Amino acid sequence: MSKGEFIKRGTDYSIIDGMRTLPGKYYHSKKIYQEEVEKIFYKFWxxxxxxxxxxxxxxxxxxxxxxxxxxxxxxxxxxxxxxxxxxxxxxxxxxxxxxxxxxxxxxxxxxxxxxxxxxxxxxxxxxxxxxxxxxxxxxxxxxxxxxxxxxxxxxxxxxxPEPFEVQMEALIGKFSDWKMGELRIAHHIKYELKCNWKLILQNYQECYHCPGVHPLLSELTPTQSAQHDSMKGAVIGGFMDLNKERGSMTMDGEAAAPAICDVSGADLQRVYYYSIFPNLLLTPHPDFVMFHHITPLGPDKIINDCYFLFRPDVINDPKAQDGIKSAVAFWDLTNKQDWQVCEQMQTGTKSKRFTRGYYSGREDVLFQLDKELLKALGHKDSN
Ligand code: FES
Ligand SMILES: [Fe+2]
Structure with a gap:
């Protein structure tokens, strides 16, 4: 991806030194939201x-x-x-x-x-x-x-519709070791948030914010370990390394449960973060899977349903309940830290003094997300 390949240069909003964010109207305009509904939510898988x-x-x-x-x-x-x-x-x-x-x-x-x-x-x-x-x-x-x-x-x-396999090419065969079809919902949290649906996707795909916003997460997975391994169309994802051997994302960093089925090798030491555009954020850990289902309710409001999948034998084991609770507590804490900054960004980007910002090198994947959005909307430029 070459920087700024889809944005015209030489306007007030052009890219000069780096990648620019979307203008604020993409998070507030009812007209743009309606276009997103018609061209994305009514057309995409x-x-x-x-x-x-x-x-x-x-x-x-x-x-x-x-x-x-x-x-x-x-x-x-x-x-x-x-x-x-x-x-x-x-x-x-x-x-x-x-x-x-x-x-x-x-x-x-x-x-x-x-x-x-x-x-x-x-x-x-x-x-x-x-x-x-x-x-x-x-x-x-x-x-x-x-x-x-x-x-x-x-x-x-x-x-x-275009075939599922075309939109979701990068998902085919990915994560089959987790046998996610056999996992079951152990816990569900419903969050109602005052922000645009895209801010949640953006927040999920960068860890530039992690050191300041998520001190505990940053202890469990070093932020510099974040890498992307898929940037194909609607599926953008990557992983971070777990610090502790056989650890996981829990309050004490210990595994919440035995590793899932066939998960092995490097995957025992990783947490994956996959944005499945437009409304699913999938986080497979070695021992459980957390995911967010995003339902937009207008340009500035969403429901975010967060689910935790575990193996059925773990869910039914009384001795495993503390592990499940620790995973849920960790992510509830981390989610709320994210929601806070997303809601503040929603408010801030409404200001007339915000035109558009600058992405850092650690947010280049957000530029890719924006590009997918603009392509889906048929906007040559985000001006
Ligand atoms: S049967 Fe008359 S509207 Fe459904
Ligand atoms: Fe975060």
Whole structure:
């Protein structure tokens, strides 16, 4: 990547000596946010939920993507469907309870009782007969595409999305030693933050801030050990070395649990940080996996759902609970340190006196992230 290759030189905002950040409007403008929704969240593969959250036939979870509500449901054949939560009759939202099980193995609209199968097919429409334009078999619920990767369900709302393997090329085969499909959620923390979704991605991908913001993290993983090993399109990631042999990111730096399945060699001494653009931040440790699911709620607000995955035998072992708690406590502390500076950056970048800043050499990957964003938005320049 050559510095400034996509930004015109010679304007007030041009790159002269180094890489420049996005202008503040990218974190505040409702217009730009709406463009991001249309061109990124409605077009890219996005993370929705874990397969283990809907394990049985009829289990469902609602996923909100800006104005679109989707019912992630396991159908009678065990497949996961992502049905648009809108009745084909007159557009009523079908389901409002965030998660549960469709006991009747069907979905009934509360208004005029049209009934759909778990695969979205219209099964019954009282008093309606085919004819005069109405055709029952044309009234199935629209569906988003679904792709399962290592227990993570991704969906794509676009009618003709690019293949998952193209957007997520760098993920294919990566982390298979963790057997993440077999891990289970041991803990979940929901954070509501007053900042733009991109600030969380940026914060996650640089450790320039670590010495000042995260004293404990910096003790466990030397900040100068941070390296990137993937900068391919939507997947940007790297790792940091753990100081302690067989250590992990916990309050005392000791492993929270035995190493996961096939994790071996150098991976026993590393913590990976992968941004899976746009809404999943994945952190595999030798002994557990932490991840953030980001849901934007406007230019200046997000929900960040943070999950901890452990092996089922660890979750069920009473003696292992202290280890799990120590990992959760460490990341809750570290997360809150990050959220504080992200929220302050959100406030600061609103100032008319902030035009755009300068990236350090240790933040070059953020420049790459910005570039992906601008490419997705079709903006030649961020002015
Ligand atoms: S709007 Fe759903 S049945 Fe009438
Ligand atoms: Fe941080």
């Amino acid at each position: 996005i993370y929705a939920c874990r397969a283990e959250e809907i394990p049985s036939v009829g289990d469902y979870k609602l996923i909100q993507v800006e104005d679109e509500s989707l019912i992630l449901v396991r159908d009678k054949s065990g497949e996961i469907k992502a049905l648009f939560n809108v009745c084909s009759h007159r557009g009523t939202q079908l389901c409002v309870t965030p998660k549960g099980n469709f006991k009747s193995k069907s979905i009934q609209c509360p208004y005029h009782a049209w009934t759909y199968g778990l695969n979205g097919k219209l099964l019954g429409a009282p008093l309606m007969k085919d004819g005069h334009g109405f055709q029952k078999d044309k009234c199935a619920l629209p569906q988003a595409k679904v792709h399962l990767w290592e227990g993570f369900i991704f969906i794509n709302l676009d009618k003709n």
